[in-house]
Amino acid sequence: MSHNSSENDPTKVSLTKGDYAKYAVGQVIHHTLFDYRGVIVDVDPQFRVGAQMKAQEQRPKFRSDDSRPWYHVLVDGTANRAYVSEQNLELDFEGGPIDHPDVIDYFDNLAGGVYISHPHKVH
Numbered sequence: 001m002s003h004n005s006s007e008n009d010p011t012k013v014s015l016t017k018g019d020y021a022k023y024a025v026g027q028v029i030h031h032t033l034f035d036y037r038g039v040i041v042d043v044d045p046q047f048r049v050g051a052q053m054k055a056q057e058q059r060p061k062f063r064s065d066d067s068r069p070w071y072h073v074l075v076d077g078t079a080n081r082a083y084v085s086e087q088n089l090e091l092d093f094e095g096g097p098i099d100h101p102d103v104i105d106y107f108d109n110l111a112g113g114v115y116i117s118h119p120h121k122v123h
Contacts (some may be wrong), residue, residue: 001083021069021086026107026115028075028092031084038073038082039098039115041106045069047085074100 021043023029028039047070071089073082076098097103097110107115 005076021056021071023069023071023089023091024084024119028095028098028110028113028115029071029089029092030092031073031082031088032090033088036082037076037092037094039076039100039103039107040073041081041102043069044050044071070101072104074106076100 009028023040023043025040025042028037030037046067068086071084071086073084074080075082077100079101092113095113098115103115106117108118109116
């Protein structure tokens, strides 16, 4: 899914008119509930079941806002991917690269705490 950056804030990804994702592809995040770091590789405007059925089955049983953006995340120190609601994320302040075997498939390098996407990679 391609996204256009907001004119006012380049860190926000435009999803639909008036709606913005708080985080963007390449940003390193921290999951506030499960205490892990990761890097965002894609953004969905809201929870999508389809290919993410397995993620839905593993979702915690507490109430979440499915209308907020959801993020595809490569989890640091593992080969796992996560599908995470925006409400459970914050920017990572630990710093440093993400140790995940698929980082090389999405990004060229880490600069200023943000991964730079391959020019040919479509998210």
